[in-house]
Amino acid sequence: MQTLVTILVLAPLLAAIIAGLFGRRIGNVASQAVTTGALILSCALGWYTFSQWTWGHMEAFTVNLLPFIHVGNFVSNWSVRIDALSSVMLIVVTTVSALVHIYSWGYMAEDDSKPRFFAYLSLFTFAMLALVTAADFMQLFFGWEGVGLASYLLIGFWFKKSTASAAAIKAFVVNRVGDFGFALGIMTVFWAYGTINFHDLFQMIAASAPRTWQFAGHTFPLVDIACFLLFIGAMGKSAQFFLHTWLPDAMEGPTPVSALIHAATMVTAGVYMLCLLSPMFEYAPVAKNIVTVIGAITALFAATVGLTQNDIKRVIAYSTCSQLGYMFFAAGVGAYQAAMFHLFTHAFFKALLFLGAGSVIHGMHHEQDMRKYGALAKLLPVTFIAMTIGTIAITGLGFPPLHLGFAGFYSKDTIIEAAYAAGTHNGVAMFAWVIGVLVAGLTSFYSWRLAFFTFNGTARWGHDDHHAADHGHDAHAAHGHDDHAHAETHDEPLPDDAHGAHGHDDHGHGHGHDHKPHESPWVMLFPLIALSIGAVFAGFVFTDFFVGHHQQEFWRGAIYNAPTNHVLHEAHEVPELVKWSPLVASILGLAIAVWVYLIKGNERLGAALAARNGPLYVFFYNKWFFDELYQATFVRAAKFLGDLFWKGGDQKLIDGLGPDGVSAVSYEVGRRTGKLQSGYLYHYAFVMLLGVAGLLTFALYAFR
Template identity: 55%
Template sequence: MYAAIVFLPLIAAILAGFGGRVLGDRGAQFVTTVAVFIAAILSWVTFIGIASGGPAHTVELLRWIDVGSLDLSWALRIDSLSATMLIVVTTVSACVHLYSIGYMEEDPAKPRFMAYLSLFTFCMLMLVTADNLVQMFFGWEGVGLASYLLIGFWYQKPSANAAAIKAFVVNRVGDFGFALGIFGIFMLFDSVNFDAIFQGSLAQKDATFVFLGMEVHAMTTICLLLFVGAMGKSAQLGLHTWLPDAMEGPTPVSALIHAATMVTAGVFMVCRMSPLFELAPDALTVVTIVGASTAFFAATVGLTQTDIKRVIAYSTCSQLGYMFFAAGVSAYGAAMFHLMTHAFFKALLFLGAGSVIHAMHHEQDMRKMGGLAKHIKITYALMWIGTLALCGIPPFAGFFSKDIVLESAYAIGTQAGYYAFILGSIAAFMTAFYSGRLTFLTFHGKPRWGADADHGHGHEDHAHGHDDHHGHAHTPHESPLVMLVPLFVLALGAIVSGYLGYSMFVGDGREHFWGAALSNASGHDTLEHAHHVPLWVKLLPLAMGVSGLGLSWVFYVKSPHLPNQVATSFRGLYLFSLNKWFFDELYNLIFVRPSLWLGRLLWKRGDGTIIDGLGPNGVAWVTVTLSRRVSVLQSGFVYHYAFAMLIGLVALVSWYLFSRNG
């Protein structure tokens, strides 16, 4: 059963990818969708079995690598941590596969798209069921490859190609750190198998080794290197720049990659390696600070974006920050709980945004929407469910998971914990504000999509690159049933997953559920302390969510002139947020331009002038030059040739005579 969960999507990807012409569009869609649905059903059976007290176990598939002390098997590790990820990945993937049948109806390359989706799903499943770090790295790189293919699916668009390359390159930076971390673990433990690493971790608690010429604490260094990998994959501050650009891919890709699966791989990896992180408190402090800073940063940027998908993308970046600082304060159960609930409501928001884009004939600029509530009522209602869950409004899922994350940050009682609590609370207010802004701009107010509508929404006056004629002459329409059914499934998860999972993930049943999958070697039970924080700490996230939503209603419904006034009054801050803290410009100045300059120097001077000049081009030039000079002798006069023969004969006789006498 476990092998079927993992390999059914791979089989479907092969059939759709290589047999697309035989299967046809519908055949490829049917094969891939059915395979992932079966995997989802089996995943739920597995999860229920584990949640009911079933033992964790490992299923060995085959012997993989046996070189020296490196002995690896290709095995599937089934415990509460991997079972949670299985239901998240397969459920969202199944919804996305079904949704794509309707969304990609007009695309000529449906089999290729469905094959990429299934390939991505296989790689993600391989990652979360890995029993060793090399197998995890295989899945890690696999999802990177599949995301490159999916983001650049519309390869005819230069912007899609650039976004795919950017995602690939930025992730390689993080992956290099992850690879170094794996090397360090093998050097320290002489193994990359999880069981061997975790069992030997306490014995290596105070170990040191030489890294970059310095003697450093081994566990801290290894965990920081692993976290660099997590930062790249999960778009944390510094390695986040690829995430918003990845919206160039089709909307189902955004929902699959950037809501529930690939971007959560870093969070999963940190939780999986929790026995090591618990022995590296300095590394946990870094995780906490980076996560909290990311949550705050992304929320500030989400306030001013006008592309509906980019707003949700920055929301994803911000929520990933919450998960990381939960892990950083040793509340790994809270991190996984928020990962699970976030998967449902964020996938709902992305697919809901896709429904809006479908209704607007591919328009993504919220300034060119408005008044859609009466035209796409079902999508409107479902988007509100996702929005309220994201804002942490009860009884929706985000209320339960976001609250316990913030309560854990406060309960840890450290400076880093308080830092995370303060920034997380402010980010909760901004999250509610920009979520309300998205909903009100899109669905409320006067329509801005008619032929005579005013497209210049005063406070957002920058060009976004969309064609102005996209659907403006058409009345928006509701999405077909094949697109709405996945939304209902995800909406159900966004409503009930928080209430149903609370006790199991972070409540009284957490120790029974998690077992040995999550470590608490420090002895500080953050989640237990989180349940006993002051009442104002428990109420603050809710107050932030309600006030943020209320303020967005004032700005975008009651007094729509206010955003323009605020943007004008605080022009510097507005532009700072609008330009995403100028990270792209900074990286362009520090890394891209010098790299281009160096590349051109090595190309023009090094390769062209020196290597080619002294090598093939130089030899060719010498040959041509000598040939031209020798060709001058070909005059066509017989006496010239006779004179040359005479000179040659004299030279030959002279050489012979001199050589004999010598």
């Protein structure tokens, strides 16, 4: 078993090296085959490992591969840790990544940099696998930074497109802010406990929980400080409130990248880390409350923004951000198992929605603006069915009395019920419950809005309709007030790397919008069908293992609940009204979406509401003006300081008084001295005469 899990983790790395270094020699097909084959192998091994853990009663173990850093008491080894948490993450990461690799065979068929793209995908997957199998903070940090690097490469894959390069830099920089806090947290843990190994650390926490730190006359619980700093890292990686601004811009990458990064891997790393560190957070009540509040606000913020976006990928991106908020406040109220359950189910239906959106974009000749879709259900039947399944799953529609529904019904309802149960003795958790129910309604509305906009109503993709959509109703959103919404109305570039080079315009004119939309090839539809199965059955099959009767046997100590934490048990005993509340909210959101976009017709009611340009609409459409706020404060301040130190300090002070100053003086002296060299003989004779006169004067004066 140890050999198998080692192959599982290292196979994508080997494939990335082969495709990245030798891709041009072995060709496109061989590069794609090597990377996809390695991921299918890892996926098969991941499911085998998970099945052995779930039904074979395999015990947790750690494989030490190589020594990494041994300096004094600081000891870190390359390891592969297998327990309930890592086995869940293994199937999530490898399944989505393998399907994304297969999907990319069709989606990137016309791109001329396939080996590079598939190498980046495999490198990203390896870094994520290293992260989720880490046995200590050092390897966790290595994987953490590895997925950050790979996401930078993937988001900016079409580097000739300026918006893609800017989005990649933005994602990298914002994540560095969070990673600074994460690094401080790791340092605090080592300073306080003398180890970074999870197994050794967790055994110390309960006994050392009362330890404090004195600073500036105040006393702070040490474990709270460490957990808060570590949570800052999770905020950046999982795009939580304040550090969320990179997520929508990351849509500039190819759609398979969006599915990989935002469905199951990079953005869920923060949730995984919080659940992994449950033995610490259980003794850090202040940090847990902060997690709860940030998670709830993130869920609300992203859901409100998702209501007004028109780019199909951006709507799903904000949906991801909102669902991550659910996971975070679930962990914050102590329901770590529910957070992991939602992470698990979310991977299926969110990857399904992203890849379904890619299928729509592919069929619509790379058009991403939903206002130019409509009536695609008959033309893209498989994509329509798949995305409808994903929409039902994410909105949590189900039947509480029979406890029957699609994947999201089980996990989202458990989180909301757990928040209510914790809220009976914690006001912060009750705040999260109220937000959770409200966001369930908002999620339903914007999810069905996307579905109705895309697949129902009247066709708006003909040449005349397309032109009208640019200049007609709701055109202010395409041309108007949001300086940072440029990516929303820019199409995803053609995968033939013609972006920029061939000068397609902002709205994709000239890319065949007169042509009839078409269904995607089967190599792209197969992943949709596979993910649809997960979106339908993942919740029903695994609910008892994650949060039900068999949770104790399933988790087997991988998640720790303090003796006072009974929130998951209490969640099953909440009032019936609480159990029905998310479903009622979801049905209400669906009903409003049906009224606005089907019964009344978007051209009349939906467009009229948007065209009214009310303050709430403008506020939500401009993403609560966070980009503008950060631009006016942090970005301008950083630019001012950079210019001050560069132009004032470096150029004028250091260079001016240093090498540039010395060279300037030398040049001026040489220039003035050079004027004495006139080339006329009588000038030189005159100077010689002056010299002789000077020497004679000196001799007469010296020897008198």
